[in-house]
Amino acid sequence: MTGPRLVQPPREWSARVAVLADGRAHTYGDLDARSRLRVRQLLAGAGVADLDGARVGFLMEPGFEYVVTQWAIWRAGGIAVPLSPHHPGRELEYVIDDADCAALIGAGETGRRITGPARKRGIPFHSVDDANEGTERGFPPPVSDAAQLPRLTAARPAMILYTSGTTGRPKGALTTHAQIEAHITSLVGAWRWTRDDRILHVLPLHHTHGIVNALCCPLYAGATVEFTGGFDPKATWDRLASGDITVFMAVPTVYAKLLRAWDDAGGATRTRWSRGVGALRLMVSGSAALPVPVFERWEEITGHRLLERYGMTEIGMGLSNPYDGERRAGTVGQPLPGVRLRLVRPATGKVLAEGVDAFAPGESGEIQLRGPMVFSGYWRRPEETAAAFADGWFRTGDEAVLEDGYYRILGRRSVDILKSGGYKISAVEIEELLRSHPAVRDCAVVGIPDEDWGERVSAAVVPEPGASPRTSDGIAALLDPWARERLARYKLPRAWRCVDDLPRNAMGKVQKPAVRALFEGGPP
Ligand code: MCA
Ligand code: AMP
Numbered sequence: 001m002t003g004p005r006l007v008q009p010p011r012e013w014s015a016r017v018a019v020l021a022d023g024r025a026h027t028y029g030d031l032d033a034r035s036r037l038r039v040r041q042l043l044a045g046a047g048v049a050d051l052d053g054a055r056v057g058f059l060m061e062p063g064f065e066y067v068v069t070q071w072a073i074w075r076a077g078g079i080a081v082p083l084s085p086h087h088p089g090r091e092l093e094y095v096i097d098d099a100d101c102a103a104l105i106g107a108g109e110t111g112r113r114i115t116g117p118a119r120k121r122g123i124p125f126h127s128v129d130d131a132n133e134g135t136e137r138g139f140p141p142p143v144s145d146a147a148q149l150p151r152l153t154a155a156r157p158a159m160i161l162y163t164s165g166t167t168g169r170p171k172g173a174l175t176t177h178a179q180i181e182a183h184i185t186s187l188v189g190a191w192r193w194t195r196d197d198r199i200l201h202v203l204p205l206h207h208t209h210g211i212v213n214a215l216c217c218p219l220y221a222g223a224t225v226e227f228t229g230g231f232d233p234k235a236t237w238d239r240l241a242s243g244d245i246t247v248f249m250a251v252p253t254v255y256a257k258l259l260r261a262w263d264d265a266g267g268a269t270r271t272r273w274s275r276g277v278g279a280l281r282l283m284v285s286g287s288a289a290l291p292v293p294v295f296e297r298w299e300e301i302t303g304h305r306l307l308e309r310y311g312m313t314e315i316g317m318g319l320s321n322p323y324d325g326e327r328r329a330g331t332v333g334q335p336l337p338g339v340r341l342r343l344v345r346p347a348t349g350k351v352l353a354e355g356v357d358a359f360a361p362g363e364s365g366e367i368q369l370r371g372p373m374v375f376s377g378y379w380r381r382p383e384e385t386a387a388a389f390a391d392g393w394f395r396t397g398d399e400a401v402l403e404d405g406y407y408r409i410l411g412r413r414s415v416d417i418l419k420s421g422g423y424k425i426s427a428v429e430i431e432e433l434l435r436s437h438p439a440v441r442d443c444a445v446v447g448i449p450d451e452d453w454g455e456r457v458s459a460a461v462v463p464e465p466g467a468s469p470r471t472s473d474g475i476a477a478l479l480d481p482w483a484r485e486r487l488a489r490y491k492l493p494r495a496w497r498c499v500d501d502l503p504r505n506a507m508g509k510v511q512k513p514a515v516r517a518l519f520e521g522g523p524p
Pocket of ligand 1 (some may be wrong): 316
């Protein structure tokens with residue numbers, strides 16, 4: 001075997017459809033051949049026979065080219081660093097520099113956004129426009145023989161995904177092929193993926209949920225991935241109800257938006273959507289807490305009990321409600337195959353439970369996990385990596401309790417980590433950016449609970465003395481467009497308050513609960 005099993009599809013799958021995108025079907029054979037072509041392009045561009053762990057950043061919309069590129073980077077021995085089309089230049093360049101990318105790949109208009117950064121850094125940029133399929137002129141023929149591909153071992157590093165922390169800018173989480181494969185095989189077994197499945201893929205492709213759960217798992221099983229080109233509630237309902245789709249995975253915000261679209265639809269459409277969706281094999285929710293009313297309403301209109309699971313960039317998937325047994329609203333089920341879990345009371349370090357039987361009922365603690373899917377560490381951050389583990393257990397920072405055999409997440413221990421639309425967001429990162437604006441003396445960012453988004457990013461701002469504007473609306477009008485150019489849109493504050501000072505305790509520390517209270521009464 002010259003690579004991880006995922007990128008070595010059995011020959012008998014050659015004619016099966018791997019990816020459907022933009023109305024075109026691409027087989028496993030196409031994926032295999034086209035990624036070999038790109039391997040050659042990458043190796044020739046670098047003048048080496050093996051990328052040997054070099055980081056390759058790639059930017060393109062979800063679709064076939066994304067998968068081809070991911071496979072090619074892996075087969076060429078590189079580390080894949082997916083870049084997000086939702087990110088403005090500042091965030092893209094941060095990732096390119098932090099990962100120390102040796103080459104960049106882009107497709108279409110979206111991909112061309114990184115030609116400038118490539119030029120500035122003197123690294124190659126490969127354009128792989130879908131329109132040029134099969135005509136990547138100027139490059140040698142595809143790598144046709146397994147012997148020509150670099151020899152990959154499972155322990156080789158494979159991917160860096162950027163995740164927000166409590167300390168400012170995002171950190172790169174590094175996983176190996178073995179870790180990704182452990183994540184995949186655990187889910188393929190637990191959720192019964194087969195080659196007869198077809199998933200409707202609506203998630204972004206710079207995070208674990210969209211990449212491993214919704215893309216790598218189906219391709220590992222020989223199934224088909226249908227890309228929609230982004231999430232649109234009505235189009236999603238139509239495709240889900242078409243009878244073609246068997247699996248769907250999304251964040252709670254997507255289910256909330258689908259429910260709203262159903263409520264807005266006419267009677268005949270509702271009936272068609274509900275009936276059609278009822279035929280799916282599996283619908284999964286994760287990345288943030290699924291509100292119980294959403295779980296219940298979804299069952300009421302589709303007959304589906306959503307399968308809620310819990311995961312994290314650093315660990316892949318940790319817990320899941322059962323595929324066959326009872327799926328319990330408001331809980332994340334039990335540890336997945338291969339995952340060991342313990343709850344630890346933070347103050348004392350006392351281990352409350354490892355495994356369901358040993359648990360002390362009603363006591364909550366931090367979830368700590370170990371298993372073959374847990375990541376290798378934060379890219380070039382040995383101290384933060386060491387701090388993330390306790391005796392080999394990964395400290396998730398999430399608090400949970402075991403109730404009647406099911407784990408329930410109580411929340412995160414840090415007030416500086418928010419979840420909005422399923423995205424993890426660092427309050428500190430946004431605060432640091434806002435403080436760099438000349439009209440801002442100080443600020444505090446908090447998450448305000450929101451039915452649809454989970455939390456809504458909200459910023460209290462103290463203007464510089466003498467600076468204008470000095471009203472909440474004025475601050476919003478000044479800072480929103482400025483922040484939009486610098487932050488991914490899902491990190492943008494959606495509510496602003498102008499204040500004379502931030503609420504602080506006797507030690508001078510900002511009191512985030514009091515900052516939250518500034519927003520909770522509605523608009524100023
Ligand atoms: C957008 N809007 C918002 C937010 N984002 N309002 C409040 N809070 C937000 N976070 C509003 C703005 O008014 C915006 O307009 C308008 O919605 C449309 O924005 P858009 O981005 O187009 O919305 P969307 O396309 O409908 O996006 C919603 C989404 C998206 C599909 C739920 O957020 C999404 O794809 N989330 C998935 C994230 C994910 O995959 N996380 C997994 C991380 P304007 O901007 O013009 O004002 S991995 C993970 O967590 C672990 C491993 C795990 O367990 O899975
Ligand atoms: P990320 O760093 O983007 O991978 O986000 C991981 C975090 O999402 C976890 O640490 C949890 O706080 C949260 N999360 C994921 N799934 C769930 C869930 N089902 N319920 C509650 N929180 C979740």
